[in-house]
Amino acid sequence: MKTLTKNIFRTFRRTWARFLSVSLLIGLAIFVFVGLFSAGPDMRQTVIRQFKKENLADVQVIASDKFTDADKKTLNHIHGIRAISYGKQTDAELADKGIHIISNPKNISTLKVIKGRLANSNDEIAIGEQFHKNIGEYITLKTNDLKIKKVKIVGIVRTSEFMSKTKLGQTNVADGTLSYFAVMPDSNFTISDNLARATFKNTKYKKAYTKNYSDTVSENIEKLERVTQKLTKKNQEQALADISKKEENLKMAEVTLKQKELQLKENEVQLNVTAQTATSYQAQLQIANQNAQLQQEKDKLKKLKTDLAQKKINLKKAKKQVSLLSITVQERSQFAHGYSDYGSSATRMDALALVLPVIFFAISLMVSFTTMRRMVTEKRIELGTLRALGFTRKEVMREYILYSTATAILGTFFGSLLGTFFLPSRIYNIFADGSYQLGNITFVYNIPLLLISLALSLVSTLFAAYWAARQELKEKPSSLMLAKPPAITNKIFLERLTFIWKKLSFSNKVTLRNAFRYKSRMFMTIFGVMGSISLLILGIGIRDSLIELVPSQYEHISAYDMIAVYNPGSSNVASYQKIIKNDANHELAIGYETFYAKSKELLDSQSIQAFTANNFKDYIKLDKEPTADGAILSQKLAHAFHLKVGDKLTVKNSEGKSYHIKVAGFTTNYVGHMIYMKPSYHEKVFHEKYENNAYLIRTKKNIENQNLAEKINKNKASLTIVKSKVLRQTISDFLNGLTNIILIIIFVSIMLAFIVLYTLTSINVAEREKELATIKVLGFYQKEALMYIFKETFLLTAIGILSGLALGYFIHKYVMTVIPPEYVMSIPGITWTNILISSGAVFFFTFIVMIIMNRHIRKIDMLEALKSVD
Template sequence: MKKRALWKDVFREIGRTKARFLSIFAIIMLGVSFFSGIKSAGPDMLDTAATYYKDLRLMDLRVQSTYGLSEQGIEQLRGIPGVQTVQPVYSSDVFLGDSGLIAKVYSYADNNELNGYKLTAGHLPAASGEIVLDEHLREEEKFALGDSITFGGEAGETPEKSFRTKTYNVVGFAQSPQYIETANRGTSRIGKGTADAFAVIPEGDFTLPVYTEAYLSFKDTAAQTAYTPAYDKLIEQHLPEVEEALKDYPAQRLEELKTEAVAAAKQAAAQQGTQQPQPQQQQAAYAAQSQPELPKVYVADRTINPGYAEYKDNADRLSAIASAFPVFFFLIAALVSLTTMTRMVEEQRLQIGTMKALGYGAMDIMTKFLVYGTLASLAASIAGLAVGFTFFPDIIYNAYSSLYNLPDVIKSFYPSYAVISIIVALVCTTMTAMIASRVELRSNASVLMRPKAPKSGQRIMLERFKFLWTRLSFVQKVTARNLFRYKQRMFMTVIGVAGCTALILTGFGLKDSIGSIAERQFGGIMKYSALVALHDNATPADQASYKELIEQETAVTGTLNVLQEAVTARAKGVNDQEVRIFVPSDTAELASFVNLKDRSTGKPRVLSDEGAVITEKLAKLYDVAPGDTLTLLDSNNEPFQVKVAAVTENYVLHYVYMTPAYYTEVFGKEPFYNTQLLNYSGKDTGWESAFGEKLTANGQVALVSFSSGVGEAFEGTMDSMDIVIVVLIVSAAALAFVVLYNLTNINVSERVRELSTIKVLGFYDKEVTLYIYRENILLTLLGILSGSALGVILHRFVLSTAELDATMFAPLIKWQSYIYAALLTILFSGIVMAFMHIKLKRIHMIEALKSVE
């Protein structure tokens, strides 16, 4: 019976104070949904990718050798204990017709078990002359089903050496688990050094004598999930096992090559009708046809695939952000809940005193408030979890969809995050209810049954400054005294508004940082107008034709020949990064095309023969500074040491700038200038399109890239992050509204007799409203100022946490963003004031002034 009466009393209280209950509900729901949603987005992303890898049977390890993998080597791999599948494949790099695009072509057989393909159109290659292309080539409308493609190569790398036929019919498009990034397809041995796509043809169309690589999977990893410590630990064990199993293979392969060279020499001699070669002749023939160096074997795990490791880092960044942002929500929720529950307990002093006089225990009296707070937090937690686990992962995952080609996100329920959310929510409400009620219960029944004495007026600090105090009007003096009279509410309001302003400013600041990248990179740093990639096997006629084309185009104001070569930066504990070697033929002319400078001081960086200039994000990732060395691997996985001479400002991708002399010193060869940079001015996109058509029609031109188009494409990619920023701003704005409404409502409720008194004294409704809102406006302005400073700190934290490996965000917040954040906060404050004005007009003066005595 007692319990039933308690529940009736609680529900009656909820019905009587719906605004108060809903305000606690709203602020807790915001905090829980934000925490659970962003916290679950990272694991959902990893689960989606891991399921994708498992469905398409992504390999565990990849084995390559500089002279290929013979059948003997494949058998050695099959003999490794614990190996489940060994899948040898052929691969080669080719140009796709005259498109200028470079593809990594892989062999396909019906019995392939690893590295499957997800068809998006058509079917897998079944007959000779059929090819399946990378899906993003279809999305970019480069090729369509039924198109015919003829493979092209460079000097010494003609397709006839690798393929049975050079012409293929496009029968399908697919995605591969080896390439989850939208565009990055790794390095290439031809052209500009980077691949644009992958392609798949029947295994029988390859004519290579040995396999180029082999994929391995293990029995004990089949049940494990990618990106987990358990899986990573198993791979760490298997990688040295494979290397140990193949330690004798290089010598064996060298002997095979020697035997093949001698046999080839004998066959050539027989065809020419000469005598059998002598041992010295055999050795000379061997030296002429094969390099005598010992072959090298490379064993790599999944992290060698473009985007594999960075995808996990992005998910982990989200978790890091999720650990910081909800702190604001929950902290503000706790402060507001404390103020709200304190007010609720104070309103019920008479009831508490009566119950205490009747012999009720402290716990019996306290239960009502605990149940009230618990109901609000539990209901809000359930709603927040439902929104968080379903709504936020979709938004965040879709923002990353432009960077990765993965299936729809798999959403899961995470009990640990739910428990944490509920516990924190209960602490914010139930614990504050307990604290507030215990404070009141310290008084005896007779004291509680009398109204709480108003706070005594005290001199405030401002009064000590007579020259200032005497110049204030009566209303201004009252406002100043009221602010310091209700110190708790003053600090709550300032903290609440500051937190909201900081979150809103961070959202706008992220927009500024991301949005300014394209402008700073393409135009500020990369000053050239166009980049032309050149074939190295162009005929003299094509070369002369290209030179004439550039010379006759009067709009072109300058040219610079450049070597651009893709390499890989590697260091322990850091994800491999694709790096572009950049070597200008004339270092004196470089400043007209690329602006090398220090980001902080603006001091120019000058190339010298003593070392390389590397980009800022690359230096940050590998923790290198001028005087240190950086390890770079070429397309054959050969390591080279590069000395860092200086660090330059850069925001997109990684570059290493060298003089021709230093390039020769590091790599032991003269630079081959495979790219030309062009400058022109005063031309629109129409002219660029026409000029581009002329260039691509030339036989020496492999690819043309206009800086304007690259910048726009990058802006389009970064625009996908807008939705995350919008969610952040909307959530912060909603929090601002709830905080201001709740605290203003409490302010009015606490001072209803005071407000009734001044209404009786002749104050008009607008004057009564201003009497309250002068304080609110001042506190809101203080909160905005504090929040702006806090927002700068939070913005820097988010930038350092959310950056992609290949991107550096510009650390700036535009002055307009400060204004937007302030105006949004003021807007919500104004909306709250409008609601409160209506409530103030409805105050019943006589009822409010009646004394309980």
């Protein structure tokens, strides 16, 4: 047994490079496999834990004005609601930036204090992490909805309602974009409660980002929206009734005013008559006093007229504003900024996990399997010697079982360790540091995943070694102690093409014969290189496609800088339009609305932008113009809902009202779900007279863009501004996170390519030491001996590269259909730069391996290699 033990240690010592390369191959495969399969669940579990701690609301109910006591009573008694709390919210201006201010949440969507404390008095405020201010500083807020506007910062807070660092929503103050959020005491607000947060009973034990949770919330929202629609209608009717009552009072006031006017005129006439007959000083003094009183009455009457006219104007405005009174319901994807994008990022990791680890494992297992099998074959004579010395089959096989098990365990240990902690943590930090305000990652220990990894590793090493050793040990010891006869040489295909074969040199003929004689070695090299370069093509291709998305959308399709949305019923529309006409470089009047649609296959409702105009030329590039009988949809929207021409898409507005839009065609749009309509078709769908409510605006410079946005929002007709620059930055931040992850994949693919080439080449050289010694004895120079091997390697590498380019193209095409978010359409295709970089990298690694192997070939002992084994 001591002999066997020594032999085992000797094998480890002599083949440490092979041992490490196989362990690295297995480790890389498991690193990617465990890492990508763990990343998505870890990302979700991290925020789910945060949601539970904060008791994040399932929905928000928002009143455009306020919640009446009757509204609250109705909402409090809705069946299925577990808890509901009310609060206040408003938008203010701070140093030309928009800030969203909420009252301290009570027991739903609570806050995590990162530093300092929550505000206790009206002159204090706690700010979000997005705010670059320090505790103790004072800020001044511009708004009429707060009692005290100059407040002291006393704390920094975090909430899941504002997960995103940059995407906090739109507003009608400052430049139209919310940059910060903050929290103040309820008592500092001058407005009534206009925000309600609610949780449902049937979602208590359901996890966010699951189909079960999403479907349950959607069902609850449908019930809730039926109630809020009734409340909206009731409030509008009540408002109209109040206005009617005030109009009646105004009419009565007008009648009274006219009576007073008549009475005043009669008094004036009578006073004039009396003045003509008055002769005494006392009478004239009395008339002068009466004239003064009469003038006072005239002034009062004039003021009453002015007040009455203003009340008429106010009532007219109020009547127009009645249609804007609403109570709307929002799910998490609508009110929790960053919730949907974060979930989408985790889903992207799940999509990558279904593709990349398969390729990594296929290559790693194949090469590991071959390496272990070759190791047993190389030690054939040793097997025969040990058997001849009386060792049993089990004792002889122990060396290979221990060796293969050690490589599997070592590779699995480090691969699982890095895959469980490093890769998910790195992926999480890329998103958290770049786009979201989150806590530390929560790791999910997936034991079945680790066991599967170990099992696959053992299959590629232990099973390969056991199977190869068992096959060899079937022979008699005397046969094993003889060298295995070389493979039978058959004519290769090129030899039959004599007109080509005759023109080849001797060395080229030898290269071709050797390359295609050993089929298993040939296919291992080709498949190894093919898999490695396909991963490089995929990684670089994903990066290229993501980088091209934003410029393709905002430079070639959407040729506008902002969408300015206004209230067409406002009395300030004329001044609003004047600002646009005077200050915008180019503008197009359109209809603009945001709708929502839910697909059975998608977790969250999809936000859809609807544009209405007779012609979008010069502002939006469409592949097909909308018709009088249908709308044009963006291709990704049609794909998400499986729509074809003639189908109808059901959408809901913010109040929950449903509309059905007929599909007339599709257009290319890389970012966002879009619908384009003509005014005539708009009237058919919405059963109301069409009127413009927005402008597509182009400005000359970003500075003009900023100034114009601020100027527009100061007008009372303004509702919101959607800036292309902000959308562009949001998409860029999201895609940059994916791009950084892809860079990790590219790096691992490069390592895989190098290890595969090194391992396969080292096997090739080890198997052919006798052959190499022979040609060296025959007088071949070192360079010629080296190229004897590497001409084959370069040939098989070239074939592998060509095959890998084709495989990489198809894998890239598939991955780019699943990796972008639901609202992003990828740009397919592989660039020449990608092909050149990937191919160049593989050839470069082949050259590096050649340099490493040159040293090994130089050290071959020709006498030892050529001696007889008889």
